[in-house]
Every structure is written in C-alpha cells, then in structure tokens.
Amino acid sequence: xxxxxxxxxxxxxxxxxxxxxxxxxxxxxxxxxxxxxxxxxxxxxxxxxxxxxxxxxxxxxxxxxxxxxxxxxxxxxxxxxxxxxxxxxxxxxxxxxxxxxxxxxxxxxxxx
Amino acid sequence: xxxxxxxxxxxxxxxxxxxxxxxxxxxxxxxxxxxxxxxxxxxxxxxxxxxxxxxxxxxxxxxxxxxxxxxxxxxxxxxxxxxxxxxxxxxxxxxxxxxxxxxxxxxxxxxxxx
Numbered sequence: 001x002x003x004x005x006x007x008x009x010x011x012x013x014x015x016x017x018x019x020x021x022x023x024x025x026x027x028x029x030x031x032x033x034x035x036x037x038x039x040x041x042x043x044x045x046x047x048x049x050x051x052x053x054x055x056x057x058x059x060x061x062x063x064x065x066x067x068x069x070x071x072x073x074x075x076x077x078x079x080x081x082x083x084x085x086x087x088x089x090x091x092x093x094x095x096x097x098x099x100x101x102x103x104x105x106x107x108x109x110x111x112x
Numbered sequence: 113x114x115x116x117x118x119x120x121x122x123x124x125x126x127x128x129x130x131x132x133x134x135x136x137x138x139x140x141x142x143x144x145x146x147x148x149x150x151x152x153x154x155x156x157x158x159x160x161x162x163x164x165x166x167x168x169x170x171x172x173x174x175x176x177x178x179x180x181x182x183x184x185x186x187x188x189x190x191x192x193x194x195x196x197x198x199x200x201x202x203x204x205x206x207x208x209x210x211x212x213x214x215x216x217x218x219x220x221x222x223x224x225x226x
Contacts, residue, residue, distance in 0.1 A: 004154075006154075034214055036217075041219070041220075042219055042220070043116070043202050043204075043217030043218050043219050043220050044155070044202070044217045045217065046214035046215065046216070049214060089154060089155060091155075098143065098145075098160050098162055098168065099157060099160070099170060099171070100145075100157060100215070101157075101171075102147075102154045102155035102156070102157075103154050104152060104153060104154035105154050
C-alpha cells in the first residue's frame, strides 16, 4: 500500500520554464510534508517543507503547495535551471510518530 | 562541516556472511534512521532511533538489526545477508525526528549480495 505516490517517474522541462512535480498521499493523518532532491551518487538533500496548517511555502525559486482536501502537494520550480536536474522525492509524516514515508521519486531533466 | 558519514560506500558480499554498515553524524542529532532505495519503490525506512538505546522498526525491518549505543553512531547490521538485500542504503539524522524536521542524509552504501 503506497501511502505517498509520485505518479510521474520523469519530467523534462526547458530551461527558464516552470517545473511542476506532483505528489499524492492517502493517509489523512499526515501533517508534515517535505521535498528532497537527489543527485546521482549522493544522498538526498532537503529542499523545502510544509506543515498542514499552511497551503503554501516559498523559498526562492521553490514553492510547495498543499491541497489537504485533495491530499495532493506539488513543488514548483521557477525558473528551472539545468542544475535542477535530479530526482525529487516527496515525503510525508505524522508529527506524533517518528516514521517518514517517501514517494518513489520523479526524475527531472531541465534542458538547456 | 556538518555531515553524516557512511562506510563503506560500496560493498560486495556473499550470502550469509555477516556485515555491518557504519553511520556516524557530527551534529549531535537525537534522531537517526536507515533507508533502502530500490528502483520503483523509492526510499523505504528500515529502522529508526529516537535516542541512545531507543530504536524501533520502520516499514521493512526484516533481515536487519541496529544498535544505538552512542548518540553519534547508528550501525546497520545484516546478520545473514541475502540477495534480496541488494540495494542502495542511506543513513539519515535530524535534530528531532517527530515528523517535523528535515533529515540530513549520508552519501549512501551500495550493497550487492551474491
């Protein structure tokens, strides 16, 4: 039972355009969501997070949107740069636990 | 430099030969965890530790053991490795693990069991 789903295994975007990565979850108890970026041969690095009390969080070129009623979050990267090419994982957690559930990842390729 | 260090980075072993993957963090984090990454399955949590001598199972704990005798170290032990444990393993740590802090990951250990 995949509680956190990233249905697009890959995405290609032209440099300078917007990248939108999507993530769906099934467990309504999740109240904290994170995005990680992973380059080849490296560990994931934290990108941005959002608490369920918010519907948007912004950090520079990165914005995460949360739609609790749809159990959906998305990561927007504007403008996309070639250095953004990586695998992006969304993760969800319930603040009353110590467990994190990750999605399967989306490979983003930003074309120069 | 704040970091999570895993060793070894690459390991090939034979079925049934006990092995340990070490993980150390220098950030005085209370929470540490182990994940495995497999194609099409993303990152799955194996075990986690909330503090010294306190550990609990994640989603895929079968075939693994952990220990947390010191705050900075969290080794992953495979008592009798099998080919289905061939995977990419990541150790992670965070200041507080109760679902609302970001984790710092090590660079990964690629394990092959033949």
